[in-house]
Amino acid sequence: xxxxxxxxxxxxxxxxxxxxxxxxxxxxxxxxxxxxxxxxxxxxxxxxxxxxxxxxxxxxxxxxxxxxxxxxxxxxxxxxxxxxxxxxxxxxxxxxxxxxxxxxxxxxxxxxxxxxxxxxxxxxxxxxxxxxxxxxxxxxxxxxxxxxxxxxxxxxxxxxxxxxx
Numbered sequence: 557x558x559x560x561x562x563x564x565x566x567x568x569x570x571x572x573x574x575x576x577x578x579x580x581x582x583x584x585x586x587x588x589x590x591x592x593x594x595x596x597x598x599x600x601x602x603x604x605x606x607x608x609x610x611x612x613x614x615x616x617x618x619x620x621x622x623x624x625x626x627x628x629x630x631x632x633x634x635x636x637x638x639x640x641x642x643x644x645x646x647x648x649x650x651x652x653x654x655x656x657x658x659x660x661x662x663x664x665x666x667x668x669x670x671x672x673x674x675x676x677x678x679x680x681x682x683x684x685x686x687x688x689x690x691x692x693x694x695x696x697x698x699x700x701x702x703x704x705x706x707x708x709x710x711x712x713x714x715x716x717x718x719x720x721x
Contacts, residue, residue, distance in 0.1 A: 557702065566715050590689060598708070610630045615707075616709070620707060621703070622700055623700060624709050624711050627695060627696070627697065636694065640693060641686065641717075650682065650683055650717070651717055652675035654671065654675055654676075655672040655715075656669060656670070656671060656672065657669075657670055658711055659710055659711070660708070660709045661699065662699055662707065662708060663696065664696030666697065669692055687717075
């Protein structure tokens, strides 16, 4: 016997899992790791506790412990939208809520901006285009965190358009 402890063997399993393999051949036979993996939570359950697995570099989180935040909070975000919105006034402008999604990167910059649900029949020139322009002109956000690590986070933002009477 090589004097390998169960913890050492388990460390090899985790290393092989992180390298892309879910099984390992050893002196003890071919061991399948699938029963030990919880794909929803990104950890491996052991008799001594949980071993957290690192995410891929480009992974985008949709659920985080601390959500991304506009600098100054929600009130500052609403103020930014109100003061920077540029819409033509007239009866042809649709009213409603445009839902925009984007990714808050680790450095706080915004990327992958797109419309989740729009209100415009002509999205290139109306409220939908204005919503994208607003998001793309925003300053860097405070990024989201999971397990005390800054992560890329998808954020959905509703922007309401109304005609002021």
